[in-house]
Amino acid sequence: MSSVVNSEWLNANSLRAYPIKEDCMAIPVNSAGSLMTDVRIPNYLLVDFVLTMDLTTPLRVYLKQLVYVGNLITFGIYDEADVLIALVSVSTSAHVANAGYSIIGTGTYSDVRGRVVLGNLDRLPEDLPEGLYNFTLAQTEFETTTIRPDLRGVRSLQISDQGSTSVYIYGAVQLVSGNNVRLSYDSGTNAIRIDAIGAEGLNEECACSGVTDVPVTKINGRSVDDVQLVGDGACITVTTNGNIITIADKCSKPCCGCPELEFITNSLKVLDTSVTNLQTYAMRLAERIDNFVTNYILTIR
Numbered sequence: 001m002s003s004v005v006n007s008e009w010l011n012a013n014s015l016r017a018y019p020i021k022e023d024c025m026a027i028p029v030n031s032a033g034s035l036m037t038d039v040r041i042p043n044y045l046l047v048d049f050v051l052t053m054d055l056t057t058p059l060r061v062y063l064k065q066l067v068y069v070g071n072l073i074t075f076g077i078y079d080e081a082d083v084l085i086a087l088v089s090v091s092t093s094a095h096v097a098n099a100g101y102s103i104i105g106t107g108t109y110s111d112v113r114g115r116v117v118l119g120n121l122d123r124l125p126e127d128l129p130e131g132l133y134n135f136t137l138a139q140t141e142f143e144t145t146t147i148r149p150d151l152r153g154v155r156s157l158q159i160s161d162q163g164s165t166s167v168y169i170y171g172a173v174q175l176v177s178g179n180n181v182r183l184s185y186d187s188g189t190n191a192i193r194i195d196a197i198g199a200e201g202l203n204e205e206c207a208c209s210g211v212t213d214v215p216v217t218k219i220n221g222r223s224v225d226d227v228q229l230v231g232d233g234a235c236i237t238v239t240t241n242g243n244i245i246t247i248a249d250k251c252s253k254p255c256c257g258c259p260e261l262e263f264i265t266n267s268l269k270v271l272d273t274s275v276t277n278l279q280t281y282a283m284r285l286a287e288r289i290d291n292f293v294t295n296y297i298l299t300i301r
Contacts, residue, residue, distance in 0.1 A: 011047075039129065039133065041066070064077070083107070097120035
């Protein structure tokens, strides 16, 4: 019988380290940072991996965490600065050999997308004990070719006007000039110029002929003769400058700025992902407890 000359890509990867670098041992570390030499990620667990992301700076990506409990396996993918890129959870009970799963980034990597392919996991319970495993960059770094460059661009547009927001606008979008507006393209700066113009026959007809300045006559349905804007003398002040009325609060300042709110938002996204994974694990754990009670405890006489 002739020997196999060339096997399929995924089957070949199940026999080698790829997509993890070939000089990485894929051995986890304990809490003290020492290698757990009795445990190693089987080559057939990951048979393909690709991540599309912005590469304005060189970036190294690795598998930092792997959680294997019951029928659920979760991969924690991080960058070299230990910033979470994505979490991927797979049910081994529903998995078939060489099936692929989508990767969706989180936090600062929310626009990252990718795929991970797992091999035949029939022998996984024998080769990898259940538990939480941590790895270092030197042990589980992904091959450079698995990280694909992506140019971050405008994905969609929305129009916001007086509190109302339009649906997302995709595809080839045109900017159309309205009344008293001229649009032009500046090829030197690759920019769109918007000019407010007048007296060129583009003005909309005024309903009040002969009136140049239209005064304010009512505020919230009340005649301006009956309206007064008054501060409380302590915290709220009202000042005027020409036709500008300024209302100021001297007693309070915002306690959070944009950086703090962005940090809280990103933390909530990561927490939401973790809660989802925890809920999935809890369901799997409850199923196993029910099976144990049914198949073992209730059968004891």
